[in-house]
Amino acid sequence: MSSKRELIISKIRDGVVIDHIPAGRALLVLRLLGISGREGGFRVALVMNVESRKLGTKDIVKIEGRELTKDELNLVALVAPTATVNIIRDYEVVSKFKVAIPDVIEGLLKCKNPRCVTNQQREPVRSRFRVLSREPLKLICDYCGTIHELNDIEKYFGLT
Amino acid sequence: MAWFNQDVISVLDFGREDFEVLFSEALNMERYAKSRLDILSDKVLALAFFEPSTRTRLSFETAMLRLGGRVIGFSGTEATSMAKGENLADTIRMLDSYANAIVIRHSLEGAAKFAAEVAESPVINAGDGSQNHPTQAMLDLYTIWREFKVIDGLSIGILGDLRYARVVNSLVQALSYYRVKLHLISPELLRPRQELVEFMNSRGMKYDWTDDPYGVINDLDVLYVVRIQRERFPDPMEYEKVKGAYKVTPKLIERGGKPSLIILHPLPRVDEVDFAVDNMPQARYFKQASLGVPLRMALLKLVLAGDRP
Numbered sequence: 001m002s003s004k005r006e007l008i009i010s011k012i013r014d015g016v017v018i019d020h021i022p023a024g025r026a027l028l029v030l031r032l033l034g035i036s037g038r039e040g041g042f043r044v045a046l047v048m049n050v051e052s053r054k055l056g057t058k059d060i061v062k063i064e065g066r067e068l069t070k071d072e073l074n075l076v077a078l079v080a081p082t083a084t085v086n087i088i089r090d091y092e093v094v095s096k097f098k099v100a101i102p103d104v105i106e107g108l109l110k111c112k113n114p115r116c117v118t119n120q121q122r123e124p125v126r127s128r129f130r131v132l133s134r135e136p137l138k139l140i141c142d143y144c145g146t147i148h149e150l151n152d153i154e155k156y157f158g159l160t
Numbered sequence: 161m162a163w164f165n166q167d168v169i170s171v172l173d174f175g176r177e178d179f180e181v182l183f184s185e186a187l188n189m190e191r192y193a194k195s196r197l198d199i200l201s202d203k204v205l206a207l208a209f210f211e212p213s214t215r216t217r218l219s220f221e222t223a224m225l226r227l228g229g230r231v232i233g234f235s236g237t238e239a240t241s242m243a244k245g246e247n248l249a250d251t252i253r254m255l256d257s258y259a260n261a262i263v264i265r266h267s268l269e270g271a272a273k274f275a276a277e278v279a280e281s282p283v284i285n286a287g288d289g290s291q292n293h294p295t296q297a298m299l300d301l302y303t304i305w306r307e308f309k310v311i312d313g314l315s316i317g318i319l320g321d322l323r324y325a326r327v328v329n330s331l332v333q334a335l336s337y338y339r340v341k342l343h344l345i346s347p348e349l350l351r352p353r354q355e356l357v358e359f360m361n362s363r364g365m366k367y368d369w370t371d372d373p374y375g376v377i378n379d380l381d382v383l384y385v386v387r388i389q390r391e392r393f394p395d396p397m398e399y400e401k402v403k404g405a406y407k408v409t410p411k412l413i414e415r416g417g418k419p420s421l422i423i424l425h426p427l428p429r430v431d432e433v434d435f436a437v438d439n440m441p442q443a444r445y446f447k448q449a450s451l452g453v454p455l456r457m458a459l460l461k462l463v464l465a466g467d468r469p
Contacts, residue, residue: 115289117270122247125274132358140355143270145291147355 009045015064017086018076023049026059028079028157032108033072035063042066055082070097075108077101079157105129105139112152116144163462167276168284171294171330176337181467183302185458186451193454198228203464206259207233208251208275209286210242210266215427216286216296219452220263223460226453232259252278261464264288267391282463290324290392296426297330299455303448304382307422311335315379317343319406320386320432322352324393327426328386329356336360342367343376347405349398350388373406378417383408385425387432409434413442424448 021029026046030036037044042065052058073085077099087095107126111118118127118141128142139148163178189197205224209217213235221231233255234240242251248271255262256279264275265286272285272292287293304311316335322328322344332352335342336359344352344367351369360367370376377383385408393399408423425433425445437443 113269115267115269117248117266117268117274117288120248120268122245123274124249125277141270143273144289145269145355147358 009047009060009062011091012043012045012062012064012088013091015042015062015066015088016068016073017088018061018063018073018080019058019084019086020052020055020082021059021061021076021080022055022082023057023059025080025159026061028159029059029061029076029083032075032079032157033063033068035066071102074099074102075105078105078108078153079159101131101134101137103131104142105131109139109148109153109156111141111144111146112148112156113141113144113146116141116146118143162467163459164466165282166463167282168294168459168463169273169276170285170292171297171334173294179298179301179334179337182298182455182458182462183305185462185467186302186455187306189454189457189461190451192226193457196226196228197457199461200224200227200229200464203229203260204258205229205231205233205460206255206262207231207235208255208262208264208266209233209235210237210248210264210271211287212236213265213286215449215452216265216293217263219449219456220284220286220460222453223456227457227460229460229464233263248275249278252283255279256281261460284459284463287326290326290389291329293326293330293426294334295456295459296327297334298459299448299452300327300331300384300424300426301334302455303424303444303451306451307444308381308420311338311340313339314381315341315343316382316384317345317373317376317380318384318386319345319373319408321350321388321402322346322356322386323350324389325386328352331384332356332360332365336363336365340366341379343380344369345371345373345376345406347371347402349402350405373408373412374415377412377415377421380416381418381420381422383413383416383421383423385423385429385433387428387430404431407432407434408437410436410440413437413440416442 026048045062047060049057076083083099086093106128118125129139132138132140137150224231252275261282263284263286264272266288269289269291272288276283390399421442422444423442
């Protein structure tokens with residue numbers, strides 16, 4: 001990051017920096033990670049619409065004091081396929097990776113088939129999708145077999 | 161994969177070798193389909209039919225009784241606690257504690273898979289919404305195998321509601337294990353769903369689609385007919401548009417070029433096969449329905465007792 005941007009938000013000590021989020025999707029990334037800000041106990045910083053050499057403009061999310069697993073962080077790829085994750089320990093980047101959609105996505109998305117058993121409110125069942133193809137993105141509902149494409153997922157997250 | 165203690169949710173849970181074991185067991189069971197073979201006398205089978213059924217339910221029940229086992233269950237939810245609002249998971253948990261296996265039919269897609277996750281006993285899918293009907297597909301393959309002694313190399317036409325009929329979905333999936341030529345025949349509105357098309361492509365299946373059965377009848381060894389699944393249409397107006405859109409008549413069958421041509425239908429029939437076809441030598445759908453008992457005897461034996469002779 002440039003020194004200019006560091007003026008906006010200071011470095012974090014221990015936590016995660018999710019960089020290269022397409023501009024305007026930072027709030028969505030937080031929603032996807034299940035962070036509303038009301039939980040307390042950890043700090044979150046958002047940077048939106050800053051310049052990026054790769055993307056033109058981008059968002060950045062910094063989360064300090066809350067552990068997130070690699071699987072959780074990889075879910076970010078559903079809405080921010082360009083995102084990179086930096087794991088920070090004692091102000092230093094200890095690992096860095098590009099997010100990739102996990103093979104199985106559980107409990108996050110809702111199946112678009114109204115006749116799918118996972119859409120029954122009174123049944124103790126969570127949605128489960130498997131990746132059928134990554135390029136173009138296609139997920140298949142593990143219960144009813146309905147295929148979901150990128151536009152279905154974007155629609156679900158209110159992106160179209 | 162062995163059958164013993166396995167859930168039967170989709171034909172894709174099994175492979176060609178498993179079908180061969182099943183068919184040879186079913187052939188053996190034909191000898192007992194009108195008598196009795198006491199190999200499941202200590203077992204109870206639960207039939208949980210949340211949706212209407214005649215053949216599937218009664219053939220499972222007959223199969224279990226012929227194997228010396230007992231049957232509990234319900235057909236329709238009126239007389240059960242579901243009428244009081246009990247959910248599927250609780251109903252399945254209860255049946256699981258009473259029975260050694262559960263056969264389920266439900267209008268929701270994925271219901272059988274969900275039931276299998278809830279239950280410890282094996283769950284057999286007897287139809288879930290528009291998705292799967294694996295035991296019907298096994299019966300269809302068995303009937304074809306009985307007629308031709310082979311499935312590879314056949315030319316199979318599937319005529320009717322390719323969009324909503326679960327039997328079509330399961331049959332096409334099961335046929336993906338064999339080298340067959342598939343002719344899909346339907347009105348435009350009832351073409352197969354994206355899921356089935358992508359499946360056939362991913363398996364490299366040879367298939368084409370037409371709306372005219374007369375154009376392909378000449379090439380067929382098997383003409384498999386399904387009714388229009390009125391109950392699955394989200395919009396009744398759509399059903400009205402395709403109602404009565406196709407009918408198998410003696411005229412169509414007489415145009416068939418192959419002497420080996422047979423006509424199959426999972427039944428029930430509405431008006432898509434003319435009654436005059438029933439007496440033609442090509443009609444095999446009643447035979448197919450009767451084979452449902454030995455096929456399901458074989459399945460129950462394999463799931464509940466394994467493949468020991």
